[in-house]
Amino acid sequence: MRSHTEARRELERAIGALADSFVIDWRVECASTNSVLTDATPADDGRVHVVVAERQTAGRGRRGRQWLSWDGASLTFSTLWRFAPGAPVPAGLSLVAGIAVARALEQLGVQGVQLKWPNDVLVHGDKLAGILVELLPGRGRTPAAVIGIGINVDLPAHAEVPDQEGVTDLARALQAPPPARSLVLASVLVELQRLLETYAAAGFAALRGAWQQRNAFADLPVRICSDTDTLEGICSGVDDDGALLLRTEAGTRRVLVGDVSLRPLPGAKA
Known part of the structure; x- marks a missing residue:
């Protein structure tokens, strides 16, 4: 497996002309990549700071859930x-971050990419990626947000995600060996850079409109808890402020x- 130093260099080459716009901190391990940026927010130097971890010991998802990942198998x-x-x-x-992930996956050759409000990226109904956004308090500083993203790249056969019915990864979505994680990240x-400028x-x-085109549950009966x-x-889709x-x-x-799930049709088993 590549060292994280090699992966970082490959990432910078893949980003190309935009490489100077990012500061990449590729770590072997940390508790949570979101926590690294929220607990010790870097000074504003005009660049986008990115923290990547080979291993998270306390990865977080929405509403206090744990984000699971596997060494070398997740990004x-x-x-x-x-x-x-x-x-x-x-x-x-x-939702903007979801569009960015979806477009990146599509450019890598993945078909059937869908977006599930507010923070999941699916492929043919199975979860491939999740997103956690945390806003940083102002206190006189420039408004900022930490966007955490987890992508299943090539999960081991024994991988299980509690309370998640359908899970997939990039290898299964492509039906081929997945590209290097550094290339996926690039x-x-x-x-993200392009869409967040817009x-x-x-x-x-x-x-x-870009989100609506990929809405996993468009015009379907749903339950929101x-x-x-x-x-x-x-x-019915989303409003101009991202509300469902x-x-x-x-x-x-x-x-x-809330959490969205398909609502069973009348007479069907839940």
């Missing part, structure tokens, strides 16, 4: 993105938080 990394001073709280940022970083200039509304409520309806639009008997509801 786990976090990026620090800063926004213009005085900019409003970023809305729909996890593709995602380039797409996002900073025009907001999520400018990218909403949060800590306080359960809603059911037809998934749910068509119910009482009208269209905007949903800002």
